[in-house]
Amino acid sequence: MISTVKSKLFQRTLIIMVFAFGIIAAACSIVAGWILYDHLTSEYESKAIAIGNSITTSLPEVFLKNDAATDQSIIDQYLSIKGVAYALVKTAQGEIIAHTFSPDIPEDILEIVEANTPSVDPRTGLVETRLLQTPSYIDVCSPILMGEAGYVHIGMDMSMINTYIFDAIVKMQAILFVVLLICVIIAFFLIRRISHPLTTLTEYANQLANHHFDAMVPIASNDELGLLARTMQGMAQRINGLIQGLEAKIQNATSELQDTNLYLSTLVDNMADGLLVTNEKGEILSFNPAIQNIFGLEANNMDIHSLTELLDPEAMHHLEQQGILDYTSQLRSMVFTPETLRKGVVQSELATHTQDGTAIWLEFSLRSITLKCGVQCILVIRDITARKQAQTELETLNNELEARIKRRTHKLEASNALLRKEVQTRKAAEDALQVEKELFGTTLRSIADGVITLDNQGKILFINHAMEQLGGWSAKKVVHTQFCTHFNVMINGHHPLYLNRDSQDRMMLKRLETEQNALFTTHDGRVLEIALRVLPLYDKQSNIKGQVLIMRDITDVKRQEKERLKTEKLESIGILAGGIAHDFNNILTAVLNYILLAMKHPILDTIPYEYLNKAHKAALRAQQLTQQLLTFSKGGAPIVELTGIKDLITDSVTFALHGSNIKTSISIAPDIWNAEIDTGQIAQVLENIAINACQAMPKGGTLTITAHNVMVGNRSTLPLRPGKYIKIMLADNGPGIALENLEKIFDPYFTTKKTGSGLGLATSYSIIKNHHGHIGVTSNPGQGTTFSIFLPAIDTEICTSIPRTPLQIGEGRGTILLMDDDASIREVMEETLGFLGYEVITTPDGAATIEIYRQHLASGKRIDLVIMDLTIPGGMGGKETVGKVLDLDPDAKVIVSSGYSQDPIMADYESYGFIDILAKPYSLEEVGKKIAHILGRPTTS
Secondary structure, three states: OOOOOOOHHHHHHHHHHHHHHHHHHHHHHHHHHHHHHHHHHHHHHHHHHHHHHHHHHHOHHHHHOOOHHHHHHHHHHHHHOOOEEEEEEEOOOOOEEEEOOOOOOOHHHHHHHHHOOOOEOOOOOOEOOEEEEOOOEEEEEEEEOOOOOEEEEEEEEHHHHHHHHHHHHHHHHHHHHHHHHHHHHHHHHHHHHHHHHHHHHHHHHHHHHOOOOOOOOOOOOOOHHHHHHHHHHHHHHHHHHHHHHHHHHHHHHHHHHHHHHHHHHHHHHHOOOEEEEEEOOOEEEEEOHHHHHHHOOOOOOOOOOEHHHHOOHHHHHHHHHOOOEEEEOOOOEEEEOHHHHHHOEEEEEEEEEOOOOOEEEEEEEEEEEEEOOEEEEEEEEEEOHHHHHHHHHHHHHHHHHHHHHHHHHHHHHHHHHHHHHHHHHHHHHHHHHHHHHHHHHHHHOOOOOEEEEEEOOOEEEEEOHHHHHHHOOOHHHHOOOEHHHHOEEEEOOOEEOOEEEOOOOOEEEOOEEEEEEEEEEOOOOOEEEEEEEEEEEEOOOOOEEEEEEEEEEOHHHHHHHHHHHHHHHHHHHHHHHHHHHHHHHHHHHHHHHHHHHHHOOOOOOHHHHHHHHHHHHHHHHHHHHHHHHHHHHHOOOOOOEEEEHHHHHHHHHHHHOOOOOEEEEEEEOOOOOEEEEOHHHHHHHHHHHHHHHHHHOOOOEEEEEEEEEEEEOOOOOOOOOOEEEEEEEEEEOOOOOOHHHHOOOOOOOOOOOOOOOOOHHHHHHHHHHHOOOEEEEEEOOOOOEEEEEEEEOEOOOOOOOOOOOOOOOOOOOOEEEEEOOOHHHHHHHHHHHHHOOOEEEEEOOHHHHHHHHHHHHHHOOOOOEEEEEOOOOOOOOHHHHHHHHHHHOOOOOEEEEEOOOOOHHHHOHHHHOOOEEEEOOOOHHHHHHHHHHHHOOOOOO
């Protein structure tokens, strides 16, 4: 039991009471002292003034005489008044004639008297009584007869006031102390009554703190303390029950956690993949037995501390190059990069070796987690050596298969080469026959063929003017000189035309009865291709007197022949590409729509939908490929539409340079105008220029693309109409173009590359011209090349469709007649349009279409829309059929469809009677929106 005196509550109460009483006592003393001081001071001042006035008003005649003895006797009697310290009389001239001091007046009193001299009030003109208070005295100076008879000073003693005040404060403090003592005694008994149960509650709380929840509190009172004690005891009992329940749950949770740990440990120890736990520095914290099997660790040598001890330095460098970790080979230390730790999951493949040196391939997945103890990295490692070996064997088999195919087709290529040679031989024979027919007439008429006449010794006897122009020598210089001195002729490109002595000791050239191709070097060093004949000259006796050489320049003919062959080859390839693209578009139409039908099936699961979505995207990429084939094969007028140029530039250049080592820098003005262009053709132009830049920079470089708005005025030097244009500039930092080649850069078939066709820039030039634009090039050797493209611009905003609800199944109403020669197109479109709610009739050609349309008109069943394939092999296509349908029904609505999206009819469809076009391949969404728009029913994408 704690005593009341030692009780903290009593001690705090006592301190508070003493502090409070101290403040009260101090405040009371200050207030009482100030009140007494003010009251006594006022009383002394009044008394001094009253004494002074009494003296000056009752005895003025006495003071006028200035009798010092009389004055002294008068003022001495005032010393008996309580509080009067002194009195003195001073003449008007300031001389003191009587005072109550003995023997002399103190200096401090003299200073007070001199300082307290009355003055005349300027308002009243009277001399008034003046009061001066000092710490020791209150001096009152009263004038006698307005100061004429002098002044009386009465001094009141302030020490008596201070003594009185001190005595009063001491009595007050004594009373307050008695009151304080009484309060302390009362508080002692009150606190003792309160602190005893509190002390009991404190001891009970300490027992609860020591987990003695079964202890009983010995307080049975009905007041607040008793209620508090009973409440604490009830809480203790409930806490005891709660703790017991928690202990049981903890025991159960611990058992479950142990079972879970055992399960996970068994799972990790028996999994085929290796599991490795490291910190962010690659220090190994734990691993499962599969790691031992993968890396060939021995049971007695499991002392592996770091990932760098498991993987080869080459493997570590490989991971460093991938940005997964930072590796210091000298210290054999590593740390995972912040990017790796931030990504969450990182996967990679690498080659390394086991402890016994066996080469293995590993696939690992890394995931970082942040715990209270720090960042830990979990690596799941799988041995994929067998899979890599299988891939290598598969590649070997593929290579062997390709080699076998090449060997099997080699004989076919050789046969084709022999066939081409035979055709060329036959054509050469025909040409030689034609030359032979013309030779005689040409010689007689002195045509432009070069003619040289030699004697039997090989000396030149004659050359004609054509030969002078062909070779560059004048007749005067070469006549009567040896032929070999001036002329260099190579038969078939490598056999020189030499003079040889025959059996009759004549210097004769090899006889060429038929015209042969040869190379002829002119005087200025140019090498020309010529057709050469060497014939003997006979005299009248038919003796050989010499020879005649007939040379004809066929350089341009050979060049044109090569260009013709190249053109024929490209045309054949183009026809093949167009046919393939057309058929492929038909197939793509079926594939795309079947995929879209499957994607819109109501019971389709999420995962199959994703696969179908990927297949749909792949089919769209195939569609882009067919568009490029059609552009290559047909060209034609552009099918223009209002287009934003920004995405077109970015997508085209990125597509062309995909997989190359060329960097791109694209800067397009944010306020770039729109343009009415054929996006496919303009994309082809951009891709051609980007591919040329890539080929000009085989070791890598940068292609800079800029686009901004320009205004072309009347004074512009550009071959453009005044107006708004979009200027696109593509600049590379390659070797540039030689000055002599710069003017021929857009010529057909001109190329400086061994494998180039020379048509890319020529096609680009034609496309830009067809768009009423301009394309130019500037280049300096060693400083790169810049192409500038100007396209007419329109500052009209591209209209975006108002958001509407998705295309609804079965909402279509009307009858649609579909004409297509491809059965798969008819089948898929019948399902697609039926899926949208339309009644569909299909026909394979124009004749059937006209007959069906005629029957419906006769029966009164109107066909709302006709979709016609433009080309029907062996039958009537859309171009011929639409006119006949319009003859039957001028209000007929007909859409033309074709796999040749760049056919001229597709670009000018309205001139042929069509109201719209559908370029194959078309999708369910596209055809649904097109039909609904034409029939006047709103749809949305």
